[in-house]
Amino acid sequence: MSQLLHTMIRVGNLERSIEFYTQVLGMKLLRTSENSQYQYSLAFVGFDTEASGAAVVELTYNWGTSEYDLGTGFGHLAIGDDDIYLRCEQIKAAGGKVTREPGPVAGGNTHIAFVEDPDGYKIEFIQMSSATHGLG
Numbered sequence: 206m207s208q209l210l211h212t213m214i215r216v217g218n219l220e221r222s223i224e225f226y227t228q229v230l231g232m233k234l235l236r237t238s239e240n241s242q243y244q245y246s247l248a249f250v251g252f253d254t255e256a257s258g259a260a261v262v263e264l265t266y267n268w269g270t271s272e273y274d275l276g277t278g279f280g281h282l283a284i285g286d287d288d289i290y291l292r293c294e295q296i297k298a299a300g301g302k303v304t305r306e307p308g309p310v311a312g313g314n315t316h317i318a319f320v321e322d323p324d325g326y327k328i329e330f331i332q333m334s335s336a337t338h339g340l341g
Contacts, residue, residue, distance in 0.1 A: 211249065211261045212282065214326055215273050219246050219266035221323050226250040226262065229301040230284075230320075230328070235261060244268040273324070281319070281327035289318045289330040296320055307332070 216222040226232045232250040239246045245268060251261030262282065286292045289307045297303055304327070305319035316332035 208255070208258065209260045210255045211251075211263045213263040213265055214279075214324070215270070216264050216266055216324050217271040217273065218323070219248055219264060222264045222266075223248050223250065225301070225323050226264070229296055229299040232262070275325055279326070281329045283329045283331060285331050285333040287332075287334045289316060289332045292330055293318050293320070 223234055227234055227250060232252055235249040235251055235254055237246065237248045246266045248264045248266075249261050250264065251259055253259035253261075255261055293303045293307050302321045303318060304321050305317070307316055307318040307330070309315065310317050318330045320328045320330065322328060
């Protein structure tokens with residue numbers, strides 16, 4: 206049996222990214238590590254641990270690198286939520302950047318929203334429940 210454990214993204218400021226993923230998105234800081242020989246620091250964040258079956262995000266800070274060219278190959282992280290409308294209001298209130306307001310996906314019924322983290326990575330929120338906002 207295989208399991209997706211984590212997705213790694215490179216960040217320009219580890220503390221700023223930890224704050225965004227924990228304070229704005231509500232994830233937990235699961236663990237950190239530092240490698241002085243190879244000059245990088247790691248932080249793992251998620252809604253639960255890999256041991257529980259949840260995938261997490263590995264934030265990698267390479268010392269002395271404050272930004273990256275995100276390129277065109279990476280798309281986004283996706284997070285399911287029971288109420289993306291409320292979630293986006295909470296993200297904005299916490300200083301986060303909502304780049305696509307909640308609503309139906311073009312040509313479909315699924316409701317989505319997009320948020321951008323401090324390094325410019327896109328995070329999609331997908332409505333998981335039809336019980337709110339007249340969805341269904």
